[in-house]
Amino acid sequence: MTTNILLITLVVLAIIALNTQKLRRAVVYLGVFSLISSFLYLLYGAPDVAIAEAVIGTTITTVLYLVALKKYQVFTIYFCSDPNDPNRRNLTNNSPFINNLESFLIKQEMEPQIIYSEKPLKTILTQDKFDLAICQTNQKTLIYGSVDDYQLDALEDYLLTNHGDLNIHLIRYTEGDDNEA
Amino acid sequence: MTDNSEIITRMTGLLYPFILLFGFYIIINGHASPGGGFQGGAVLAAVFITRYLVDPNRCIQLKTLKTAEKILFVCIILYPTFFLFSTSASHTELMNLIYLIAMNFLIGLKVCSGFTIIFFRFVFYEGGIL
Numbered sequence: 001m002t003t004n005i006l007l008i009t010l011v012v013l014a015i016i017a018l019n020t021q022k023l024r025r026a027v028v029y030l031g032v033f034s035l036i037s038s039f040l041y042l043l044y045g046a047p048d049v050a051i052a053e054a055v056i057g058t059t060i061t062t063v064l065y066l067v068a069l070k071k072y073q074v075f076t077i078y079f080c081s082d083p084n085d086p087n088r089r090n091l092t093n094n095s096p097f098i099n100n101l102e103s104f105l106i107k108q109e110m111e112p113q114i115i116y117s118e119k120p121l122k123t124i125l126t127q128d129k130f131d132l133a134i135c136q137t138n139q140k141t142l143i144y145g146s147v148d149d150y151q152l153d154a155l156e157d158y159l160l161t162n163h164g165d166l167n168i169h170l171i172r173y174t175e176g177d178d179n180e181a
Numbered sequence: 182m183t184d185n186s187e188i189i190t191r192m193t194g195l196l197y198p199f200i201l202l203f204g205f206y207i208i209i210n211g212h213a214s215p216g217g218g219f220q221g222g223a224v225l226a227a228v229f230i231t232r233y234l235v236d237p238n239r240c241i242q243l244k245t246l247k248t249a250e251k252i253l254f255v256c257i258i259l260y261p262t263f264f265l266f267s268t269s270a271s272h273t274e275l276m277n278l279i280y281l282i283a284m285n286f287l288i289g290l291k292v293c294s295g296f297t298i299i300f301f302r303f304v305f306y307e308g309g310i311l
Contacts, residue, residue, distance in 0.1 A: 047215035051207070055223040060296065063230050067304055 006040050023069055031062040075105050075151075077114045078124050078133040097141075097163055104158050141168045193235050200228050208289035212281040221285070222292025229297045233304065241301055246294045253291040260284065 010033060017029035034057025041050040079098070098114065105112040117124060121135050125144060132155075133144040143159075145152045156170050208221030229241070264280055 048217065048220065051216055051220040052223065055220065055227055059227045060223070060230060060300070063234065064300065064303065 003040060003043055006036055006043070009036055010040070024066070027062060027065040027069065030065070031058050034058050034061070075112050075131050077101070077112060078117050078130045079114055080117045080119065080121050080124060080133065080135050100162060101159075104155065143168060143170045145170065145172060190235050193231055197228060197232075200224065200231075204228070204289070204293075208285050209282060211285045212278070218285040218288025219292050222289040223296060225289065225293035226296030226300070229293075230300050233300070241297070243298060243301055246298055250291060250294040250298065253287055253294065257284070257287050257291060260287065 013029055013033045013036065017026045017033065020026045020029065034053055038050045038053035038057065041047075041053060102112045102114070121133065121142075121144075124130065124133055131145065135142040135144075145155075152170070152172070159168050159170075204221045204224035204227075206221075207216035207224060208218060211217035211221065260280075260283065
């Protein structure tokens with residue numbers, strides 16, 4: 001009876017781990033999965049395998065997955081600028097806008113990675129994988145971000161309060177499907 | 182994981198000796214009860230891995246661990262061969278016991294250093310910023 005209940009729990013946990021949105025939760029569900037499976041090994045009379053499963057499945061793989069997720073949190077920013085623009089140098093070298101953006105992302109436990117690109121904005125939006133695409137013209141600053149990105153609201157608040165003079169427009173873009181960690 | 186909480190640091194500091202004791206118990210008592218070299222070694226490696234969670238910046242000496250693993254591997258190969266070929270006639274009960282415990286111990290230390298090397302190599306060298 002107990003083994004049947006535990007086996008059903010295993011299947012349910014596996015399905016939950018597959019269907020969660022956030023990877024971190026899926027890792028925790030996998031840890032619980034292997035803990036229950038180690039208990040099942042114990043009930044089937046294999047204590048040796050149970051110890052190995054408990055240690056390796058629950059501790060070591062969970063920590064490894066969490067570390068891998070932490071390395072995955074890289075926030076890619078495309079900064080596109082027109083190559084004909086005369087004051088392009090001012091933007092790329094130590095602009096306070098970029099520095100503030102970087103410090104904000106670091107506070108949110110993300111690792112900013114900024115790519116300066118001279119491609120037109122349309123090709124970046126359609127081809128490349130990005131989290132933010134910034135396009136700065138004389139009058140206004142356009143920022144493209146994916147709709148699913150939950151960091152975007154906090155980012156918008158921060159930018160509007162600190163850089164209100166730059167005339168920032170934040171455009172939520174539907175097709176970006178990365179960044180789910 | 183970057184900012185360490187006080188509670189986790191202190192509790193893991195309290196738990197270290199018990200985890201270590203449990204790992205050595207599994208290794209040394211492996212011939213009589215469930216467990217053995219591999220399982221005990223994995224428990225010992227869990228100590229190092231939780232230490233990474235407590236303070237990630239403390240460096241660990243991977244080079245000494247690597248040489249220790251190599252030396253242990255040579256020992257694991259050499260000890261059974263000497264045991265088998267040296268005293269060909271009579272293996273007493275006590276000698277068998279000592280042989281089992283020593284082999285479990287060697288395998289446990291080898292597995293521990295292997296797991297630790299894999300983990301810290303993954304953490305510090307692989308990946309990084311894409």
